[in-house]
Amino acid sequence: MILVINGSPYRENSTTLRLTNTFLQGMGETAEVINTVDLHINPCLACYACWMKTAGHCIQQDDAIEVLEKIREADLVIWTVPLYAYAALANCKSLIDRTLCFNKPEIYVGEDGKTHHYGYEDGSKRTVLISSGGLPDIKGNFDGLVFQFKHMYGEQTVAICCAEAALFMYPETQPLTAGYLEAVRKAGAEYKEQGKISEETGQILDTPMIPRVAYIQNTNAAFAQVK
Numbered sequence: 481m482i483l484v485i486n487g488s489p490y491r492e493n494s495t496t497l498r499l500t501n502t503f504l505q506g507m508g509e510t511a512e513v514i515n516t517v518d519l520h521i522n523p524c525l526a527c528y529a530c531w532m533k534t535a536g537h538c539i540q541q542d543d544a545i546e547v548l549e550k551i552r553e554a555d556l557v558i559w560t561v562p563l564y565a566y567a568a569l570a571n572c573k574s575l576i577d578r579t580l581c582f583n584k585p586e587i588y589v590g591e592d593g594k595t596h597h598y599g600y601e602d603g604s605k606r607t608v609l610i611s612s613g614g615l616p617d618i619k620g621n622f623d624g625l626v627f628q629f630k631h632m633y634g635e636q637t638v639a640i641c642c643a644e645a646a647l648f649m650y651p652e653t654q655p656l657t658a659g660y661l662e663a664v665r666k667a668g669a670e671y672k673e674q675g676k677i678s679e680e681t682g683q684i685l686d687t688p689m690i691p692r693v694a695y696i697q698n699t700n701a702a703f704a705q706v707k
């Protein structure tokens with residue numbers, strides 16, 4: 481089963497979800513979509529009951545419990561996370577914190593030399609991160625989010641980070657976004673086939689749709705008209 485966790489307050493009109501739906505098209509798969517903005521997800525209480533008492537189950541009683549069970553059952557979870565303040569937006573972050581219940585308390589040093597808690601190592605649960613942001617940069621913008629996902633859910637986590645996402649808002653820029661969406665579709669097909677995205681497709685996804693300077697100028701000109 482494929483589970484999509486969509487954090488965007490725009491729900492089905494979300495740019496990030498559009499990318500996820502295109503990725504799924506490429507995979508030739510459908511998925512259950514959960515809009516976390518509609519759910520009541522408490523912050524983690526840091527009670528550690530899931531580590532000490534309840535064998536991996538959170539003791540809070542809120543909407544996160546059903547989502548956590550769905551994550552537990554899913555073969556693939558596609559986190560659809562708009563970038564807010566260089567990180568996951570708050571409703572997804574609360575849920576990410578609550579996935580602590582899938583980890584074990586023991587600490588080990590991974591092959592990367594970093595310390596981890598056991599959790600996703602057996603590879604039975606796959607994770608894809610799809611994010612979008614309004615700034616033109618990938619480096620220095622999405623780094624924290626990607627680091628977090630790879631650390632939490634394993635180095636094999638595939639990440640698609642779409643910069644310049646404001647281009648998806650205008651009909652005039654459709655020729656530019658169409659090319660990006662085509663690469664996302666290809667990424668979905670490759671992921672289905674090989675469990676990863678080819679270097680060639682990854683490079684297209686990591687290349688801004690228009691040059692950075694032009695994007696900055698156009699965005700600033702559009703905002704100047706609003707004032």
Ligand SMILES: Cc1cc2nc3c(=O)[nH]c(=O)nc-3n(C[C@H](O)[C@H](O)[C@H](O)COP(=O)(O)O)c2cc1C
Binds near residue numbers: 562613616
């Ligand atoms: C509170 C807030 C913080 C944001 N912070 C960033 C940011 O740090 N970097 C960035 O590139 N875009 C940022 N954005 C822009 C969104 O990430 C961008 O519009 C995204 O494409 C929205 O996706 P959605 O349509 O799926 O909700 C921010 C937007 C909001 C509302």
